[in-house]
Amino acid sequence: MIRVLNIIETIGSGGVERRRLSMAKLLDKSTFELKIICTNSYGAFADEIRKCGIEVIEIGSLTNFLDVKQHLKVQKIIADFRPHIIHGAIFEGVTMAAINGFWKRVPIIILEETSDPQTRSWKGNVLMKVLTLSAHKVIGVSPAAANYLINTLKINKNKVELITNGIATPRKVTHDETVALKKQLTISEHEIVIGSVGRMTDDANKRFSDLINAFAILVKKQLPVKLILVGDGVEKKKYIQQVEDLGIQKQVFFAGYQADTSLYYSVFDVFSLVSSHESFGLVLAEAMFHKLPIVATKVGGMKYIVDDNETGFLVEKYEVQSIASKLEILSQNKQLRQEFGQKGFHKATQNYTEARYVDNIKGLYSSLFNRHLRTEQPDKTKKITQQ
Known part of the structure; x- marks a missing residue:
């Protein structure tokens, strides 16, 4: 049995917790024993992880990266669980895994870069570099993240592991469900619906304001379009005010947070x-x-997911007019929408399933275990696996 201790920040509704849920569902429990440390947890993902029989241990937020009280909690959990592998993601998780994994001599330390840190300060880069020194592998969740590790932090490329994210196959939405939602939102058959999904917590990152401004250009051209924004956060009130100032409130619907996003995608x-x-x-x-065509900015991992002029259009960030232009092309060309959507579906099923993601993680865990425990310390491993 390979014992794995994952450490992340808050378990809420983001990508990192989605991947931990995939691991909770699909990692073979006869081979892996998984526990998760987080600062706090709430919502459906935390509940689903626990339903899979995985213990989720909340320790509370860190006041700073050297929060001794919190690190001592992690060390106590390590002492009790005796993991073979410690795996940290997000800054707080990376910090706790690197420091306490090294201090408590966990045999295998894995760290994970989950962001495209274009705005990370030089001090942040130095700290991240120092934390990776104790790691056996550092995962990049996209080519952009892996490039950051290799080219900015100067980590040996043999130490960097590219494991792209994967998602659970969305549920199938019935025709009646789709019709009912369109009726509820007063969407007519001839209207084209542009949608987006994401947290509304930081407009400097998600730039829903740019999408709203681009959509307003289409409305001014009297195109039959509507915009649906799925998500919630502190910026939502500003977006609602922006829509009202632009006079497009009849064409924009704020759906709020939705646990079941498949219905809205439909x-x-x-x-x-x-x-x-x-x-x-x-x-x-x-x-x-x-099977949706996409308009996305040419940044980070997105420029590797969307194939320009194949599965959608890529535009430069902040370029509202370019965003509007590409949205207009797709809103007026059903055949192109279908062509892009079909090609995107094929790419997603080949590359972005949660089964593929978990297989990659399983392969990494197993190879490191075999390399650092079975082959180098056979007597010690035999004793560990018999306990």
Whole structure:
């Protein structure tokens, strides 16, 4: 039995916790024993992880990266669980895994870069570099993240592991469900629905304001379009005010947070995400599973997910007019929407399933275990695996 201790920040509704849920569901429990440390947890993902029989241990937020009280909690959990592998993701998780894994002599330390840190300070880069010194592998969740590790942090490329994100196959939405939602939202048959999904917590990152401004250009051209934004956060009130100031409130619907996003994807005709930076962009893969054409910014991991002029259009960040232009092309060309959507679906099913992701993680865990425990310390491993 290989004991694995995952450490992340808050378990809420983001990509990292989605991947931990995939691991909880699909890692073979006869081979792997998994526990998860987090600062806090809430919502459906935390509940689903626990339903899979995985213990989720909340320790509370860190006041700073050298929060002794919190590190001592982690060390106590390590002492009790005696993991063979410690795996940290997000800054807090990376910090706790690197420091306490090294201090408590956990045999295998894995760290994970989950962002595209274009704005990380030089001090942050130095700290991240120092934390990776104790790691056996550092995962990049996208080519952009892996390039950051190799080219900015100067980590030996043999130490960097590219494991792209994967998502659960979306549920099939019935025709009646889609019709009912369109009726509820007063979407007529001739209207084209542009949709986006994401947290509304930081407009400097997600740039929903740019998408709204681009959509307003289409409305001014009197195109039959509607915009649905799925998500919630502190920026939502500002977006609502922006829509009112532009006089397009009849064409824009704020759906709020939705645990079941598949229903909303089913009414979209075009999907758009125009972030200023993005490590991967899980919602792009979700949209591709729903056979949607995409308009996205050419940043981070998104430029590797969307094939320009094949599965969608890539535009430069902040370029509102370019976003509007590409949305207009897709809103007026049904055949192109179908062509892009079908190609995107094929790419998603080949590259972005949660089964593929978990197989990659399983392979990494197993290879490191075999290399660092079975072959180098056979007597010690025999004793560990018999306990």
